Amino acid sequence: MSARPHGYARYRLDGCRCYTCAAARSRYDENRTKAITAGTWQPFADAEPVRAHIRALQDCGMGLRAIAASAGVDRKRLQAVLNGRPERGTGPQEKVRPDFATAVLAVEPTLENLAPSTLINPAGTRRRIHALVAAGWPQQHLADRLGMTPSNFGAMVNREHVLVRRALAVRALYDELWRADPAKHGATPAGITRARKHAAANNWAPVGAWDDDSIDDPAAYPxxxxxxxxxxxxxxxxxxxxxxxxxxxxxxxxxxxxxxxxxxxx
Structure with missing residues (x-):
């Protein structure tokens, strides 16, 4: 029994002739005829841009399973675009369906799409920490909220790369605290003053110097x-x-x- 949902694909590939599959086939034929008459029928698109985009996503740390899940397509279809189907003796696909191309090209390597253990540029993570310290949040408090020791916290802020899961945790913490008063969350007046002085001495940009469009861009300035x-x-x-x-x-x-x-x- 096919695992494919009932519809046009199951009608064509599995030979199902139930009402749902037959209706999907009828709609497909009707739309196809209208598109041919209007001169807009484009059943296939060039696979090369899709292939290049898949490779770019892989370079960013996304695996085929993650790409397939984000695009809502079968992983085997991605493999066929990249390498063809060796079991059938075919090379990489030269053409793909437009809807498949649109779905894959829409996938972006956002933090949510990357594996938690992927290493990424630390710019956004570092800037968020610096901005919170400039707002008076002692680093000890931030480390505690992230479930980290002070030494591990300091090492994370200064490393050349940061784990995606850490970047997501810091982003969530920043969104929670950037408008909050440290004094109302257990920070002492002395601790707040020390944090602000430390940020000023190191020329760390405050929250107001960044917006959502620039804080993660390594080339951006506050x-x-x-x-x-x-x-x-x-x-x-x-x-x-x-x-x-x-x-x-x-x-x-x-x-x-x-x-x-x-x-x-x-």
Missing amino acids: DWTGHCGTHAGAYAHPRLGIPVCQPCRDARNAYRREHRPSRAAA
Whole structure:
């Protein structure tokens, strides 16, 4: 007995002629005829973009099972696109169904899609920890909430890579605490002051310097002033008592070059 649900595929591949399968076949034929008449019938798509996307997802740490589950397709279909079907003596598929291509190409290597033990860039995790410390959260409190010892917590923050499961845990903690008052959650006034001073001494960006679109981007810079990366931002830093960041320094230098008096005018 086939494990496929009743529908067009079961009608064609398993020979089922029940009412549901027959109705699915009828709808398929009707839609096909309409598309052919309109000149929009495209039963197949090039498999190469799909193959390249699968490999890119694998490079990010996603296995075929995870990709198949995210796309809602059979893992064997992914294997056929990558390597063909050796048992049938066929090579990698050259064409795929458009709906299959759309489903696979829509899969992104988000943290939720990656295996918990996958190593990833630590930028977002580190920035979230730094921002919470800048808000007055002692690192001991953060370590306790993550179920970590202080030494393991410190090592995680400073490593070149972080486990996906740790990144997810830190993200959840950040979402819980970024607007919370440390004093109402057991932090002492002295501990809060020490945390803020430690963050300031290390130039750690506060919560307000990041948004959801940039905090996980390793190439992004914090927006300390609300105008960082512009000429105005370079002048806002001294007023706020914050060292000038690199984007503002670059914008200031570009402005000076652009407005430098020319020798001809002199």
